[in-house]
Amino acid sequence: MTEHTTRAFDADLHGLALKIAEMSRLDETQIRQSIEALVKRDMALADGVIAAKDRVDALQREIEEKAIVTIARRQPMAVDLREIIGALRISNDLEKIGDLAENVAKEVILLSDAFVIDEVILQLQRMGRLVLGQLMRVLRSYERGDAAEALEVWREDLEVDSLNNSLFRETLTYMMENPRNITFCAHLLFCAKNIERIGDHATNIAETVCYIVEGHTLPERPKADLTGVGGRPLPREA
């Protein structure tokens, strides 16, 4: 690249980074508010989360467009190309995270007049905080190009999986205890699944950060998901 192209390319990259930062902030708010809506059974807040998804979707399209135009115009190579591909991948994950937070908000609306088990809600809140913390850390590692921190987040996703496993089992026991809990708990199971999957996307982003910085992909992530796999028996009796 000539010096002129380099400067133009840097400006393009900066524009992409700004949009990703905006998407990140939106996602963080979406997650925070969907969990808060769940804890407080706040329907208006849940509605707000659902409405805000449009902006997340629009940003993803804008990033895709800008990335493609940049590739066509500047024909970047090596790390420059990885930066653009990385931005594309991360915007995809951020869009999916927005979807998942929206799903939680939709479940909250279905819970409006249901029986409430605070213990499970508290567990969900814990899981939400953990996942949000991971997402914020991995996005910071992206901003700083810090592959080591990304790798740390990538490793810690096991904690979310383990929390989700406990929550699954605990929720089943409430369902067995009293059939009146069943509908409510079924929705909470979906909430937990959505939150856990936000963690999966944080992990994807960690992989992308390593790819951008180091140019290679990570091995398959160890997975402790799925609430029972690995020979541990599931609760069965009432």
Add this chain to the structure above:
Amino acid sequence: MTEHTTRAFDADLHGLALKIAEMSRLDETQIRQSIEALVKRDMALADGVIAAKDRVDALQREIEEKAIVTIARRQPMAVDLREIIGALRISNDLEKIGDLAENVAKEVILLSDAFVIDEVILQLQRMGRLVLGQLMRVLRSYERGDAAEALEVWREDLEVDSLNNSLFRETLTYMMENPRNITFCAHLLFCAKNIERIGDHATNIAETVCYIVEGHTLPERPKADLTGVGGRPLPREA
């Protein structure tokens, strides 16, 4: 583009189309086998679905790489550019569909020694067939550049949502009837959610086909998801 570039570009596009066709066939097999594994409680088949996911992931990366290289080399415009972006988007959806089929297979493994309610399994099978049919039709519309057929599939996703809503309610009643059904049914609820989400991705692909052919995006899809939204009360009593 010169005639030479045009021919080179066509060859690139053809290469992308071949890879997408391979991914499509893999996804179809994954869905078919995960449902079959569920119906027959066939653990070996479920294991096969889980193992086959690696190839789907690899293809998605190959398509991404090839698409990016093509954009940088040929700098396509208008419909040509949309073709490439479309291939990128569709490969993302196909990768997610592979994930969802894998999730169903993982749930099947968790069901191995559980009580079985054939009625719910049959409903799941119906839903699986419906979604698979939609996916195959939308992929055919992609191959043919047929926006009208894509739009038809896009509209029909409401049927999947409605089937999922019935299945959700039906499954809850089995849980209420007998606590011994609860663990099994909780896994079936996740299976249903995964299958329904395959339908969502078929819908995304329909949108991409319209974007490639006509250059514009579709409005927000009507959504009847979420098993209770819209004032219909959920089952509550045992």
